[in-house]
Amino acid sequence: MKFVFSSKKRDETIRLGEKLGNCLKKGDIVTLTGDLGAGKTTLVSGIARSLKIKEEIISPTFNILKCYFKAKVPLYHIDAYRLEEANKDIGLEEYIEGNGIAVIEWPIYIKELLSVKHLEIKIINKGANKREITLIAPNKYYESIVRSILK
Numbered sequence: 001m002k003f004v005f006s007s008k009k010r011d012e013t014i015r016l017g018e019k020l021g022n023c024l025k026k027g028d029i030v031t032l033t034g035d036l037g038a039g040k041t042t043l044v045s046g047i048a049r050s051l052k053i054k055e056e057i058i059s060p061t062f063n064i065l066k067c068y069f070k071a072k073v074p075l076y077h078i079d080a081y082r083l084e085e086a087n088k089d090i091g092l093e094e095y096i097e098g099n100g101i102a103v104i105e106w107p108i109y110i111k112e113l114l115s116v117k118h119l120e121i122k123i124i125n126k127g128a129n130k131r132e133i134t135l136i137a138p139n140k141y142y143e144s145i146v147r148s149i150l151k
Contacts, residue, residue, distance in 0.1 A: 001143045007131040017046020023145040031107035034123035074100030080109040
């Protein structure tokens with residue numbers, strides 16, 4: 001199942017993330033693709049808000065992984081951008097398949113670690129604050145999440 005959402009404002013992208021976060025549970029995996037500045041971290045901010053995370057959400061580009069444990073469900077925010085040509089054996093598997101929600105930016109650089117089905121989100125920057133956000137659900141479980149968001 002594929003659904004395309006148009007966001008005209010930053011707040012709409014955050015709200016979509018919030019709706020998504022309200023449907024996610026432990027063990028879920030979401031991948032985010034899009035150019036630099038497309039709004040991937042903005043969407044993660046909405047997910048974090050739904051999980052009652054009080055910390056500011058910033059891209060973990062230089063850290064690769066940011067963990068948010070003070071939440072309804074732990075959130076593991078991974079940015080694999082810097083792993084393009086690096087050693088990928090750094091223990092990310094325990095977070096991706098861990099006891100929280102894994103949200104992965106630039107998943108192409110760690111695709112060998114993504115053996116399980118996951119919700120794929122593609123964000124295209126259409127200028128100013130406009131975004132085209134495509135959600136791709138690979139199975140009935142993630143389809144039900146996408147349908148819940150659309151209600």
